[in-house]
Structure formats: C-alpha cells, structure tokens
Amino acid sequence: xxxxxxxxxxxxxxxxxxxxxxxxxxxxxxxxxxxxxxxxxxxxxxxxxxxxxxxxxxxxxxxxxxxxxxxxxxxxxxxxxxxxxxxxxxxxxxxxxxxxxxxxxxxxxxxxxxxxxxxxxxxxxxxxxxxxxxxxxxxxxxxxxxxxxxxxxxxxxxxxxxxxxxxxxxxxxxxxxxxxxxxxxxxxxxxxxxxxxxxxxxxxxxxxxxxxxxxxxxxxxxxxxxxxxxxxxxxxxxxxxxxxxxxxxxxxxxxxxxxxxxxxxxxxxxxxxxxxxxxxxxxxxxxxxxxxxxxxxxxxxxxxxxxxxxxxxxxxxxxxxxxxxxxxxxxxxxxxxxxxxxxxxxxxxxxxxxxxxxxxxxxxxxxxxxxxxxxxxxxx
Amino acid sequence: xxxxxxxxxxxxxxxxxxxxxxxxxxxxxxxxxxxxxxxxxxxxxxxxxxxxxxxxxxxxxxxxxxxxxxxxxxxxxxxxxxxxxxxxxxxxxxxxxxxxxxxxxxxxxxxxxxxxxxxxxxxxxxxxxxxxxxxxxxxxxxxxxxxxxxxxxxxxxxxxxxxxxxxxxxxxxxxxxxxxxxxxxxxxxxxxxxxxxxxxxxxxxxxxxxxxxxxxxxxxxxxxxxxxxxxxxxxxxxxxxxxxxxxxxxxxxxxxxxxxxxxxxxxxxxxxxxxxxxxxxxxxxxxxxxxxxxxxxxxxxxxxxxxxxxxxxxxxxxxxxxxxxxxxxxxxxxxxxxxxxxxxxxxxxxxxxxxxxxxxxxxxxxxxxxxxxxxxxxxx
Numbered sequence: 001x002x003x004x005x006x007x008x009x010x011x012x013x014x015x016x017x018x019x020x021x022x023x024x025x026x027x028x029x030x031x032x033x034x035x036x037x038x039x040x041x042x043x044x045x046x047x048x049x050x051x052x053x054x055x056x057x058x059x060x061x062x063x064x065x066x067x068x069x070x071x072x073x074x075x076x077x078x079x080x081x082x083x084x085x086x087x088x089x090x091x092x093x094x095x096x097x098x099x100x101x102x103x104x105x106x107x108x109x110x111x112x113x114x115x116x117x118x119x120x121x122x123x124x125x126x127x128x129x130x131x132x133x134x135x136x137x138x139x140x141x142x143x144x145x146x147x148x149x150x151x152x153x154x155x156x157x158x159x160x161x162x163x164x165x166x167x168x169x170x171x172x173x174x175x176x177x178x179x180x181x182x183x184x185x186x187x188x189x190x191x192x193x194x195x196x197x198x199x200x201x202x203x204x205x206x207x208x209x210x211x212x213x214x215x216x217x218x219x220x221x222x223x224x225x226x227x228x229x230x231x232x233x234x235x236x237x238x239x240x241x242x243x244x245x246x247x248x249x250x251x252x253x254x255x256x257x258x259x260x261x262x263x264x265x266x267x268x269x270x271x272x273x274x275x276x277x278x279x280x281x282x283x284x285x286x287x288x289x290x291x292x293x294x295x296x297x298x299x300x301x302x303x304x305x306x307x308x309x310x311x312x313x314x315x316x317x318x319x320x321x322x323x324x325x326x327x328x329x330x331x332x333x334x335x336x337x338x339x340x341x342x343x344x345x346x347x348x349x350x351x352x353x354x355x356x357x358x359x360x361x362x363x364x365x366x367x368x369x370x371x372x373x374x375x376x377x378x379x380x
Numbered sequence: 381x382x383x384x385x386x387x388x389x390x391x392x393x394x395x396x397x398x399x400x401x402x403x404x405x406x407x408x409x410x411x412x413x414x415x416x417x418x419x420x421x422x423x424x425x426x427x428x429x430x431x432x433x434x435x436x437x438x439x440x441x442x443x444x445x446x447x448x449x450x451x452x453x454x455x456x457x458x459x460x461x462x463x464x465x466x467x468x469x470x471x472x473x474x475x476x477x478x479x480x481x482x483x484x485x486x487x488x489x490x491x492x493x494x495x496x497x498x499x500x501x502x503x504x505x506x507x508x509x510x511x512x513x514x515x516x517x518x519x520x521x522x523x524x525x526x527x528x529x530x531x532x533x534x535x536x537x538x539x540x541x542x543x544x545x546x547x548x549x550x551x552x553x554x555x556x557x558x559x560x561x562x563x564x565x566x567x568x569x570x571x572x573x574x575x576x577x578x579x580x581x582x583x584x585x586x587x588x589x590x591x592x593x594x595x596x597x598x599x600x601x602x603x604x605x606x607x608x609x610x611x612x613x614x615x616x617x618x619x620x621x622x623x624x625x626x627x628x629x630x631x632x633x634x635x636x637x638x639x640x641x642x643x644x645x646x647x648x649x650x651x652x653x654x655x656x657x658x659x660x661x662x663x664x665x666x667x668x669x670x671x672x673x674x675x676x677x678x679x680x681x682x683x684x685x686x687x688x689x690x691x692x693x694x695x696x697x698x699x700x701x702x703x704x705x706x707x708x709x710x711x712x713x714x715x716x717x718x719x720x721x722x723x724x725x726x727x728x729x730x731x732x733x734x735x736x737x738x739x740x741x742x743x744x745x746x747x748x749x750x751x752x753x754x755x756x757x758x759x760x
Contacts, residue, residue, distance in 0.1 A: 077648035216652040216668070224655050224664065257637040263646070263674070268457035270647040271654040272596040275604050278658045284604065288596065294643070 052138050053176040057376040059092035060174045064166035064371035065210070066152050066364075067159030068236060068331050069202040072292035072322040073269035079159070079202035080212040082236050083367035087163040088149040088374070089126055091171035097143025102130050109150030116154065121146070125192040129165035132188035133172035136180055144172070155247070156240050157325035161196045162203030163371075165189040170208065170371040182209055183221050185371075197247045203325065210370030212277050229280035234366040235340040237313065237332040238324065239347040241357035245303055250326035253298045262293045286319020286333050296322055303328045305355020312350035316343040337363055432518050433556040437756040439472035440554045444546035444751035445590070446532050446744075447539035448616060448711050449582040452672035452702040453649035459539070459582035460592040462616050463747035467543040468529040468754070469506060471551035477523025482510050489530030496534065504528075505572040509545035512568035513552035516560055524552070535627070536620050537705035541576045542583030543751075545569040550588065550751040562589055563601050565751075577627045583705065590750030592657050609660035614746040615720040617693065617712040618704065619727040621737035625683055630706035633678045642673045666699020666713050676702055683708045685735020692730035696723040717743055 065086040069079035097103050104119040104127055121127025126148045134144070146168060152160040169188040173180045180188070182205075189204035205213040205223050212226035228234060258266075269291040276285030290310070300306040300323060309330045313321035317339055318332035330347055334340045344361030351359035445466040449459035477483050484499040484507055501507025506528045514524070526548060532540040549568040553560045560568070562585075569584035585593040585603050592606035608614060638646075649671040656665030670690070680686040680703065689710045693701035697719055698712035710727060714720045724741030731739035 073647065074651070075647070076644045078651060214648065214651050214655065216648050216664075224652055226655060254640060256640055258640065258643045260634060260636060260638065263638045263643050264456045266643070267453065267455070267647050267650040268594065268596050271454070271458060271594050271650045272602075272604055274651040274654040275594060275606060275658060278655060284596075287602075 052140055053179055055093050055142055055175050055379050056177045057093075057175045058379045059090065060171050060376040061088060061090045061374040062167045062171040062174060062371060063088050063374050064163040064170065064207045065367040065369075066163055066238075067203045067206045068157075068238075068324045069159060069200075069206075070295065070323065070325055071273060071331075072289040072296060072320070073266045073294075074202075074214075074273055075266075075292070075295045076200055076202055077215045078212065078270070078273070079206040081206040081210045081367035081370055082158070082238065082364045083369075084364050085158070085238075085362065086151050086207070087126075087160070087167045088151060089164070089167035089171045090147040090149070091130070091144055091168070091175060093175065093379070094143050094145040097145050099143050100134070100140040102127065102134060102144045102146060104148065105145045106147040107150065108148070109152075111150055111153045111160075113154050114150055117148075117150070123195075124148070124164075125161040125196060126164040126168035128192035128195060129189045130168040130172050132191045133169045133180060133185070136184050136188060137172070137176050139172075139176065144175070146171070153240060155244055157245065157323065157327045157329040158238065158240070159203035159207055159325060162189065162193060162207045165192040166204055166207040166371040170373070174373045174376060182223065186221060186223065197326075198251070206370070208371045210368050211366065214274065226274060226277045228277050228366055228368075230368075232280035232282070233335045233337075234282065235334050235337055236364050236366070237318065237334060237340045237344045237347065238329055238362045238364060239309065239332075239344055239351065239359050240329040240362075241303070241305070241351045241355060241359035243303065243328045243355075243357050245299075245327040247326040250299050250302065253302060254295060255298060258294055266292060266294050282319045282333065282335050286321075289320035289322050289333060290314070292322060299323055299327060303330075303355070304357055305351045305353070306330060308350040308354035309347045312346040313343050316346040318343045321347075337365075432520055433559055435473050435522055435555050435759050436557045437473075437555045438759045439470065440551050440756040441468060441470045441754040442547045442551040442554060442751060443468050443754050444543040444550065444587045445747040445749075446543055446618075447583045447586045448537075448618075448704045449539060449580075449586075450675065450703065450705055451653060451711075452669040452676060452700070453646045453674075454582075454594075454653055455646075455672070455675045456580055457582055457595045458592065458650070458653070459586040461586040461590045461747035461750055462538070462618065462744045463749075464744050465538070465618075465742065466531050466587070466747075467506075467540070467547050468531060469544070469547035469551045470527040470529070471510070471524055471548070471555060473555065473759070474523050474525040477525050479523050480514070480520040482507065482514060482524045482526060484528065485525045486527040487530065488528070489532075491530055491533045491540075493534050494530055497528075497530070501526075503575075505541040505544040505576060506548035508572035508575060509569045510548040510552050512571045513549045513560060513565070516564050516568060517552070517556050519552075519556065524555070526551070533620060535624055537625065537703065537707045537709040538618065538620070539583035539587055539705060542569065542573060542587045545572040546584055546587040546751040550753070554753045554756060562603065566601060566603065577706075578631070586750070588751050590748045591746065594654065606654060606657045608657050608746055608748075610748075612660035612662070613715045614662065615714050615717055616744050616746070617698065617714060617720045617724045617727065618709055618742045618744060619689065619712075619724055619731065619739050620709040620742075621683070621685070621731045621735060621739040623683065623708045623735075623737050625679075625707040627706040630679050630682065633682060634675060635678060638674055646672060646674050662699045662713065662715050666701075669700035669702050669713060670694070671700075672702060679703055679707060683710075683735070684737055685731045685733070686710060688734035689727045689730040692726040693723050696726040698723045701727075717745075
C-alpha cells in the first residue's frame with residue numbers, strides 16, 4: 001500500500017528529553033510516528049530514485065563507531081573514527097508500522113542518562129537520520145521499526161549522537177539496497193546533528209566513512225578523506241571522567257574573536273595535523289593535536305583536572321593529548337596498545353588527583369571502516 | 381691567518397637603501413665589512429665546528445628559486461618554490477678580503493629598482509645570510525667576495541629577498557663542504573628576512589628546500605616538507621603587474637581580530653590545501669588556494685584589478701588563483717603548461733582592463749630541488 005507523499009508532524013512535539021510514544025507494535029496510537037516525504041530538499045541533489053527501491057533485507061543490524069572530533073586545531077572541521085566502541089541499530093521491515101513510517105521500538109545501553117533519550121523518532125538522533133534516509137530513498141510502501149543499542153555514553157565528547165544517526169542512516173540504506181552515497185548519508189545525519197549539537201559534520205562524517213575526514217565545505221558538502229597509512233598503527237587513549245560538559249556550555253566558552261597571531265598558529269597546526277595524518281607521522285600528528293591555542297585553552301579550565309591529565313599523558317609518552325569533541329573525554333595518541341594502557345592509567349590518576357573525578361580509560365585503534373552492516377536477513 | 385673571534389659593526393650603519401662601500405678589491409676602506417664571529421646564538425644548537433672547515437671550492441655559483449608564499453589560507457606558514465626564475469650568487473675565496481670577512485663586489489639584474497639594493501653586506505639580504513652562514517661555520521681564516529645576479533624583480537611577491545639570501549647561504553655552505561643542514565640555513569636566511577620583511581620563513585624555507593614547505597614552529601624551528609607526488613604536473617601562472625605593493629602596507633591592511641567562523645573556515649582550507657598538495661589533488665589544492673576569507677579580501681582591493689584577474693584565471697580554467705606573497709603578483713595553478721599560457725593571457729588582459737596596469741605572465745613548474753650549486757671550481 002503506497003502512502004501519500006506527505007509528512008505528518010506531531011501536533012505538539014515532545015521535548016528532546018521525552019521518551020515519546022511506544023512503537024505501533026506495542027501501542028497503535030501513532031501520534032508521534034512520521035510518514036516519510038519523498039520530496040527532497042531543493043538545495044540538495046540526491047540520488048534520483050525514480051522507482052521506490054525494494055527492501056533487500058527484512059532486517060539488518062548495523063554498527064557505527066565512536067568519533068573524536070576537533071582534534072585540537074581541527075576544531076569543527078576534522079574528526080576521526082575509533083574502533084570497537086559505538087552504537088548498534090537493529091532495523092526491520094515491520095508490517096505493523098504504517099507504510100512510509102518508522103518507529104523506535106527499543107533503546108538499551110549502560111549509559112546512566114540513557115533515560116533522557118526519546119523514543120519519538122522526531123526527537124531521537126537515530127530516528128531523525130533514519131527518517132531523512134527514508135525520505136531520500138522515497139520510501140512510501142514499507143514501515144520500519146528500529147531498535148537502538150547505545151554502546152557510547154551520552155555527552156562524553158565521543159560522538160554519541162552522531163554514531164546513533166550514522167548507524168540508523170546506514171541501516172535504512174542497507175535495507176533498501178545501498179543506494180545512497182556518503183554525501184547523502186552525511187546530509188541525513190546532519191539533520192540529526194543540527195537538532196542536538198549544531199550543523200557540524202565532524203562527527204557524523206568519520207562515523208559513516210571511517211578514518212579521518214576533513215569537511216572543507218558545507219554548500220556544497222565537500223568531504224576530504226585523509227588516509228592514514230595502512231601499515232601504521234594508531235591508538236587512541238580515551239579517558240572519560242564522570243563529569244558533564246554540555247556541548248552548549250562548551251560552545252558558549254569559545255572566543256568570538258581571535259587575534260591574528262593565534263589564528264596563523266592554529267592554521268599552521270591544522271596543516272601540520274593533516275600532514276601528520278597523511279604521512280602517518282605520529283610525532284607530527286601528536287604535536288599538532290596538542291597545540292591548539294584557541295579552543296582548548298577556553299574549554300580545558302571547565303573540565304576539572306584537564307590540564308594535569310594532558311600533562312600526565314605527554315609525560316607517560318603519548319605523542320599528544322587534547323579534549324575529544326566538546327569534552328569531557330580526554331584523548332591521547334600513541335602507536336602501541338600496551339603503552340596506551342599505561343598512558344591511560346596516568347590520565348585516570350590525574351583526573352582523580354587534580355580534578356577529583358573518577359574516570360575510565362579505553363585504548364582503541366583508528367577505525368578505518370566506518371558505519372557498517374553487521375548482519376542482515378535477506379528478504380524472500 | 382686566524383682572526384680574533386669578534387664582530388666589527390660599522391659605527392654608523394648605512395640605510396637599507398644605501399649602496400654601501402665598494403669591495404676591498406676595489407676600495408680597501410673596510411668600514412662596512414664585517415668580521416664573522418664564531419660565537420653562535422645561545423638559543424640555537426648549530427652544527428659543532430670544532431675546527432674551522434677548509435674551503436672545498438675556490439669559487440661557486442649557486443641558484444635559489446623564486447617562491448610563492450601564503451597560498452591563500454596558508455598565510456605566513458606555507459610556501460613553495462617555483463622553478464626557472466630566481467637569483468644567482470657567485471662567491472669566491474678572495475685573498476684581498478680580510479679573513480673572516482665578506483664583501484659584495486657586484487649586483488646585477490634587470491629589475492628597475494635594483495639600484496635600491498645595498499652593497500653593504502650588513503644591509504643586503506645576500507650579505508646578511510652569507511655572514512650568518514660564515515658565523516655558523518666559524519670561518520675566521522678566509523675572506524669571501526660575493527656577486528649577486530638578481531633574476532627576480534624586487535617587491536613583486538615572489539620572494540626576491542629570500543632567493544638572494546638562500547643563494548648566498550647555500551654558496552657559503554657549499555664552499556666550506558656543506559656542513560650546515562636546512563635548519564641552520566633557514567636560520568641564516570631568517571636573519572636577513574627579519575630585516576626586510578619580518579621573521580617569516582615561508583619564503584626562505586621553500587627557496588632553500590624546494591617543493592612545498594610548512595613552518596609549524598619557530599622555537600624550535602620545525603619545517604614540514606610537503607611532498608607533491610613526483611608523477612604529477614603542477615604549473616604556476618605568475619602574473620606580475622607594474623605596480624608596487626610594499627609588504628609593510630600589505631601587512632598594515634590585515635585585520636587584527638578574526639571572527640570564529642572565518643577562523644574555522646580558513647583552518648579547514650589550510651588543512652585541505654595541505655591534503656591537496658600531499659595527495660597531488662590539484663582540484664582540491666586550487667579550491668583551497670582560492671578560498672582565503674581573511675587575508676586576500678583585505679589585500680586584493682589594494683592591487684588594482686586583482687579580483688577581476690582571479691575571476692579571469694578561474695574562468696580560463698585555472699584550478700585556483702590568489703595573491704603571491706604580499707603581492708602584487710597574482711598566482712594561478714594548472715596542470716598543463718599550454719593551458720597556463722592561455723590563463724596567463726587572460727590574467728594580463730584583466731590587469732590591463734580592470735586595473736589599468738601593464739603586466740607580464742610567466743608559466744613555471746614547481747621547483748622540487750631548492751637552492752643549489754650550479755658550478756664550482758675546486759680548491760687546490
């Protein structure tokens with residue numbers, strides 16, 4: 001049954017923190033589900049889908065990795081993906097969901113503030129990105145239900161919302177035969193990021209594409225893959241304290257104007273960072289990562305102990321250390337996993353000693369794949 | 381004969397524009413010659429020369445290429461060398477010059493304002509750099525005379541002073557057996573740049589080293605070679621109008637403070653520029669080169685017709701176009717020499733039509749070698 005190409009918006013949108021309605025399979029009241037609109041934004045040229053694509057899978061499971069954005073002088077335009085931690089989405093064709101609509105059936109995970117996530121797809125990162133992907137594909141005849149497994153803590157600076165969005169957008173794309181390219185998937189996820197943290201692709205692009213991604217333009221979207229040499233090792237030491245550093249507050253701390261000498265310095269470090277990545281030169285990469293004179297100096301004082309944590313990381317042998325995203329996670333880089341654990345211990349101790357904060361450390365490799373299909377059940 | 385390790389400074393330094401004294405071979409009054417001091421700056425760790433090196437050559441001829449600095453968003457930290465145009469230095473061991481001293485015997489070239497150059501080695505870029513190189517090597521027993529052939533127009537934005545300095549420093553180094561590394565040569569040339577245009581290595585480093593060089597730090601000096609792939613072609617279209625754009629005036633036009641959004645934009649373009657160079661992606665390189673929102677917009681209005689020249693270059697098929705150095709030369713990039721000539725014609729026409737300026741165009745390849753020995757006569 002083909003639904004009319006119109007969008008249904010809820011008459012009174014729930015707040016970002018509300019859980020929203022249950023899935024139609026649990027509760028048929030569909031006040032908060034959305035009908036996808038085949039109409040595409042006028043300014044974007046998406047893949048033409050003259051015919052609505054068929055579902056290739058009846059269900060899929062996808063994973064999207066955590067990301068480290070900013071990377072010191074890479075503020076707001078550079079990010080990379082981190083393997084082994086991320087969000088997982090299970091998405092299935094659901095005859096109980098109205099065609100062209102999506103519902104969120106379940107959200108699970110260990111994050112203490114996971115109850116803040118809404119099941120209303122209009123107010124959930126995964127939901128928003130999935131809806132956008134469905135719009136782009138022109139899905140009108142199939143209803144989907146989505147289950148989100150949060151592997152990432154919320155508001156930690158590891159791109160949690162981006163990973164949910166990326167996993168969901170990729171899940172929709174996989175079910176319908178992978179017709180969307182990265183540009184379109186990034187756009188779908190940007191709709192979600194726009195709602196929660198601003199129109200920035202420095203988390204969603206690397207979560208989708210893997211590795212390091214530089215965003216050089218938004219209109220039109222221009223994504224530059226920065227290939228870290230395949231023969232080189234790169235480990236991230238991610239140390240997350242029990243502390244909330246809301247993106248909004250961290251953005252409010254930024255200076256509005258920057259002096260020319262600091263501007264030139266940061267630009268040169270951004271260039272050196274890119275060179276460090278492309279040449280696989282961890283010494284250069286780490287130095288540049290550590291060298292931000294603009295953003296980190298305003299944010300670090302808002303995270304208790306951060307300066308000491310950075311110092312501890314460098315003293316323990318890290319090539320560099322900075323704040324991941326808007327924080328509070330601190331990220332250090334090294335070329336050796338074992339050394340990474342030792343660096344992590346020193347950073348955890350510094351958070352405890354200087355910031356009076358409990359913290360946990362993870363040592364993770366660069367993710368070179370990005371959001372991906374984990375499993376799928378083919379349609380008959 | 382070993383001279384005492386002291387420096388003789390002139391009692392009343394000539395102005396930068398004065399020609400200074402003739403060479404001792406012409407005039408033995410040595411008021412303005414300098415005795416090199418073996419003592420090295422305390423903050424720098426130069427090659428140790430326990431024994432004063434012998435002259436390997438009795439005379440050498442060196443060439444140092446022109447450079448394009450700034451490159452749009454690469455302002456003050458990125459530059460590259462351009463083959464086929466540059467300055468030439470002839471340097472010889474001269475028994476008529478007091479040991480440990482240097483003199484400038486001749487300056488030649490076609491530049492209309494060449495008379496502005498001083499023959500006083502203390503006030504001439506080549507002289508200052510040569511003196512510094514002699515100091516670093518601890519030369520006390522040999523006197524040198526230097527002849528400078530200016531292939532570059534003065535004040536054009538093509539790194540004329542840097543090329544003179546680089547050719548001279550390399551000439552001294554070659555004569556005494558190449559004991560100084562690039563770091564030291566850059567430091568020697570920086571002494572000269574400091575006097576004429578500020579403490580910036582974005583011209584001297586690529587003139588010495590060839591290719592693209594990023595300066596990521598000054599204390600300590602950190603130079604990042606950005607290798608443009610050897611299999612790729614890169615041509616610079618250099619269009620120089622008959623117009624003076626003094627570096628001082630062009631610097632005074634710069635904003636003191638920069639808004640955050642422009643800062644982020646330029647940083648991302650600096651990153652993309654570096655990626656474009658390292659990946660040999662001329663489309664990316666050209667786009668980034670053209671994208672500066674901070675420096676070029678304040679300087680271009682001071683060069684009559686520059687906006688139209690840039691537009692003409694892009695319309696004629698250039699990958700990008702910006703101001704070379706502090707101007708007034710405009711530089712466009714392309715991958716084809718023939719196309720470069722056509723682009724150059726359009727740019728010259730635009731300077732004539734919109735700026736009412738006569739201009740000349742050169743199409744040059746990336747110089748991958750940097751300052752080099754052209755010929756040398758071995759010592760007996």
